[in-house]
Amino acid sequence: MDLERDYVLQNYARYPLVIVRGKGPYLYDPSGRKYLDFISGIGVNALGHAHPRVVRTIRQQAGRVIHTSNLYYNEFQGPLAKRLCELSGLQRAFFCNSGAEAMEAALKMIRAHGNRIGPEKTEIISLENSFHGRTLGAISVTGQPKYRKDFEPLLPGVKFIPACGTSFLEEAVSERTAGIVLEWIQGEGGVYPLGDEFARKARELADRYHALLVCDEIQCGVGRPGKHFAYQLADPVVMPDVMVAAKPLAAGLPLGALVANEKAASAIGQGMHGTTFGGSALACRVALEFLDILDHLLPQINRVGAYFRQRLEDLASKHAVVKEVRGFGLMVGMELHVPGKQLVIDAMQEGLLINCTHETVLRFLPPYIITEKEVDRAVKILGKIIANVKHPPEA
Secondary structure (H helix, E strand, O other), X not given: OHHXXXXXXXXXXXXXXXXXXXXXXXXXXXXXXXXXXXXXXXXOOOOOEOOHHHHHHHXXXXXXXXXXXXXXXXXXXXXXXXXXXXXXXXXXXXXXXXXXXXXHHHHHHHHHHHHHHOOOOOEEEEEXXXXXXXXXXHHHOOEXXXXXXXXXXXXXXXXXXXXXXXXXXHHHOOOOEEEXXXXXXXXXXXXXXXXXXXXXXXXXXXXXXXXXXXXXXXXXXXXXXXXXXXXXXXXXXXXXXXXXXXXXXXXXXXXXXXXXXXXXXXXXXXXXXXXXXXXOHHHHHHHHHHHHHHHHHHHHHHXXXXXXXXXXXXXXXXXXXXXXXEEEOOXXXXXXXXOOHHHHHHHHHOOEXXXXXXXXXXXXXXXXOOOHHHHHHHHHHHHHHHHOOOOOXXX
């Protein structure tokens, strides 16, 4: 910790905890103390830690070839693209290193698509309270001023609208609109589901005005909501033109993906976009292994997720400091009437790792391998620390 304070860019407000190893849903500090991990590296370690199949796959592939660049083919990028296209219902994939990079690719696709239609078709519609990444392009479409203000001027032509009702969408979208970007469940924004009606209207307007509909599944997708992708929660499914994903896709290794239909994909030709590290043999092989494991975990994600939300609802009924519980699968938020930062610290001291977002929302992104047993342990700790909150809301 001292070395990081002396030599690392001070852009993180870290908790005073050093992690040295992990096993299953648990992490361990240098003294051997065990912590139940209910934030999963912010949604990345979806199979927990040191999963035997992932460890075996990494060892095997690291002994063969790790990286070749995209000048050449590797054995696993094509099969992974096929798998993601089949799971998503889309047609073509691009691989990169992170969710922010996937969003950058989507923004370039939107602009290239608009430019093919006409020079005035450049506007992008995004949602207030959204979060799409930390690069200049990604924060340009992030609907939270706190992330944008220090880096302006940003990408021009972005309109932000509230995700309540459809009238704001109808007013915002026009012939100038090249793309609509949305998270089906806003994650950093407080675990807010979007709603089927809003998504259907976005699809309708995108079709009417020849714009691309982009679904950001970086946090809310790849199994976390109990489906492969959150947009598949709608009945009937509202298909995007472009879907971006990352976080758990390669079980802890950096890998992002954009998957698009032929209309959107045709906007990007040879030389228009690329990456050095994206889609390496190692990351793609691990991602294929992860997706095989995920197929068997989806029923468990739904069962345990429902159990977890019910246990949190039980807590809410006993403690007035809890305002609301919301989410799908194992993407769950518990909104409080008070700031949650101290509760995160209190939980860590009790052996539970969680996160607070949007000031008052305790965010839970546990690994997909958890069972009711781990839920019970987490809820017991949460009940203990919530009961100690000294300033409940006024009646």
